[in-house]
Amino acid sequence: MTMQIWPSMLAADFARLADEAALVAETADWLHIDVMDGHFVPNLTIGLPVVAALHKHAALPLDCHLMISDPDRWAPDYAAAGARNVTIHAEAASAPVRTLRAIKSAGARAGLALNPGTAVDPYADLLPEIDLLLVMTVEPGFGGQPFLDLVLPKVRRARELIARHGGEVWLQVDGGVTEDTIGRCAEAGADVFVAGTAVFGAAEPAAAVEHLRAAAEAAGRSRIGDSAG
Numbered sequence: 081m082t083m084q085i086w087p088s089m090l091a092a093d094f095a096r097l098a099d100e101a102a103l104v105a106e107t108a109d110w111l112h113i114d115v116m117d118g119h120f121v122p123n124l125t126i127g128l129p130v131v132a133a134l135h136k137h138a139a140l141p142l143d144c145h146l147m148i149s150d151p152d153r154w155a156p157d158y159a160a161a162g163a164r165n166v167t168i169h170a171e172a173a174s175a176p177v178r179t180l181r182a183i184k185s186a187g188a189r190a191g192l193a194l195n196p197g198t199a200v201d202p203y204a205d206l207l208p209e210i211d212l213l214l215v216m217t218v219e220p221g222f223g224g225q226p227f228l229d230l231v232l233p234k235v236r237r238a239r240e241l242i243a244r245h246g247g248e249v250w251l252q253v254d255g256g257v258t259e260d261t262i263g264r265c266a267e268a269g270a271d272v273f274v275a276g277t278a279v280f281g282a283a284e285p286a287a288a289v290e291h292l293r294a295a296a297e298a299a300g301r302s303r304i305g306d307s308a309g
């Protein structure tokens with residue numbers, strides 16, 4: 081299983097987004113952009129114009145994590161703005177199948193996110209519709225929160241459901257991912273790791289990405305029954 085590290089721009093200097101993105105361009109896989117509307121989560125960040133602007137200057141593909149109340153209305157526009165993946169929250173979407181298909185029609189990969197209190201089993205039937213499943217490892221809204229170990233059984237369950245489904249669905253974790261916690265996520269079956277503070281809070285963000293990747297790969301190799309290594 082290939083382990084991917086996606087730095088979260090939420091922890092970067094918002095006045096220097098392109099420069100911050102360039103810091104990790106050689107070592108990271110994608111960039112994670114947290115779009116918050118002040119309604120679905122109690123925080124307000126960036127929207128379409130900033131995503132479109134960063135798309136012009138960033139070398140890595142952009143992943144937009146929509147923490148907004150009306151993803152059905154806005155998600156395809158993020159794909160049109162240049163996002164390579166657009167993730168909507170299960171708790172916010174009114175018509176997830178239609179919206180996931182609209183994201184793909186607009187040219188992006190489609191992701192579905194689950195809050196810590198949202199079970200994964202009710203969404204198993206949606207796996208054929210998605211390219212990425214995001215299991216939140218903090219309550220969404222803010223960077224720098226402590227990792228919630230209580231979510232790990234759901235990461236394991238999600239990996240089982242993806243294996244049973246048989247398609248290629250990336251399993252992403254987001255929130256409190258650090259060199260200390262990333263191994264537990266990888267061992268549970270995650271393969272895409274969002275890290276904000278652990279990357280941009282580090283003295284050397286590019287090296288921090290490499291350290292996170294090494295820790296994830298070491299834990300992934302020890303996964304029981306993972307013949308792919």
Ligand code: DX5
Nearest residue numbers: 088220221223224256276277
């Ligand atoms: C939280 C966001 C995360 C956040 C993670 O709602 O979805 O992407 O940036 O930040 P850290 O890695 O600092 O927990």
Ligand code: ZN
Nearest residue numbers: 114145254274
């Ligand atoms: Zn996020």
